[in-house]
Amino acid sequence: MPARKSAKEWNAGQTGESRTPIRSSVIEQCTVERCGDVASSRRLPRGWVRTSVSESSEPAREWCSGWCSTVGIALAELRMQDAG
Ligand SMILES: [Zn+2]
Numbered sequence: 001m002p003a004r005k006s007a008k009e010w011n012a013g014q015t016g017e018s019r020t021p022i023r024s025s026v027i028e029q030c031t032v033e034r035c036g037d038v039a040s041s042r043r044l045p046r047g048w049v050r051t052s053v054s055e056s057s058e059p060a061r062e063w064c065s066g067w068c069s070t071v072g073i074a075l076a077e078l079r080m081q082d083a084g
Contacts, residue, residue, distance in 0.1 A: 032064040036072060056080040 030036065039050050039060035049069035052060035053076035061076075063069035 030064060030068050032068075034062065035064040035068050037062050051076070053077060053080065 039052070039062050044050060044062060045064075047065060049063045049066055050060060051063065051069050051073050053073055056076040057079045058072075058076035061072050063072055
């Protein structure tokens with residue numbers, strides 16, 4: 001599968017545009033604004049989590065909750081396997 005498609009799915013999560021997940025019934029799209037955004041230098045709101053998985057092609061990202069960050073880390077680790 002091309003990586004570009006995955007990248008689009010990330011963006012869809014940010015804009016709230018609904019896109020049918022193919023194999024992720026467990027992962028619900030988070031509707032919180034900026035959840036899953038690439039990490040910036042801003043100060044995170046209370047309860048937000050910043051993740052960074054080394055050796056993954058995924059950049060550091062910010063999440064609105066521990067649950068969202070868990071999903072994000074799992075996805076980043078998948079990218080790591082893709083990279084081989
Ligand atoms: Zn979230």
